[in-house]
Amino acid sequence: MYINFWYPICTTEELVAEKPLRSQLLGLTFVAFRDTDGKAHVLHDICVHRGGSLSMGKVIGDCVECPYHGWQFAGDGKCKLIPSLGADGNPPARAKVDTYPVEEKYGIVFAFLGDLPEAERPPLYEIEEYEDPAWRQHELVLMEINCFYERSMENGIDPQHNEFVHPAQGNPTPIPGSVEHPVSEWGSGVTSKYTELTTKQSEDAGMKSNPAELGAGTWYHGPNTLITWVTFKKNTSLHQYFFEAPIDGNHTKIYFINMRSFRLDPKYDDSIRDANLNVISEDIGVLETLYPVRTPETRTKEVMTEGDRAIVRYRDHLDEWNANGWRLDWNAMQENEGDIAYAIPCPERRNSGNWVLDEVPLKRVAQKSVESAA
């Protein structure tokens, strides 16, 4: 798990006015709330007074109030009121909690969990067709699965599993040479042309596919955003976006957005969503039984072949982010569970000192034990 990326915290709909919301990610707890202008804020959940959980408190004006002794923290993370000091009392400078940049998009409240200054941050994935009337988006679907998010991400970019995990879809495993692996600064993936793809999926969607125009691709963007595009024929495509929130080392919450450029009438939403969820449930059935739960730290404990090339690329990117010092030391966090309250450093930590909570332990293992299998 990595700091310095955008993570989904909750949906826009869940974050109602005047009520703090508790969200768990990366083994930590966060509080989200809206100020009087409706602007969403995401703060670390632990009150620096004596460990209260802010998300169990109240929203008072532009602040979230700790349920234990009523300290009030604003969206900038600073404590504005300590009731026991009286209305004129001055909260000490150390009375501040980490607060994270927020973007509210696609019906999701995202927070940038890390301390990079704005100019250096990896971007939130841009869904270009999101507002395009030629596309239809069905409602956001939330799923919680009992597996490590990297297993789920790797499954998404794995073209070899379709034939076996989704036999009804009729997607043959692409043969070497029939796939491409485009790479960008923050991701990579697989694109394939299928000549006999997907009879079933195409028929389910009520159309005949044109083999010449048929294609599919899956990509990752950062460690936790997965993109799948399937084109059945010209102007007839499904685009799926999975924004994944690692809850901890073996649970993941997925915010799933499905866009389509056909059957735009909302009356088709349910059947198309259900068809997608059927396929996803086949993936979950396998993912929840993989072992070890988290991918091995060294690649010598697996046998990768050409068909795993996209996964090797994903691991290469993870290694880069690891070398940047962005990877959580999950084992160290577990060892101190219950004893140390860790916080992901927020951007303000680069401007001011005197922070109360320890920064999460980070790992810097710049290892690439096996060169790309491909």
Ligand code: FES
């Ligand atoms: S613990 Fe939060 S106000 Fe005391």
Ligand SMILES: [Fe+2]
């Ligand atoms: Fe799958």
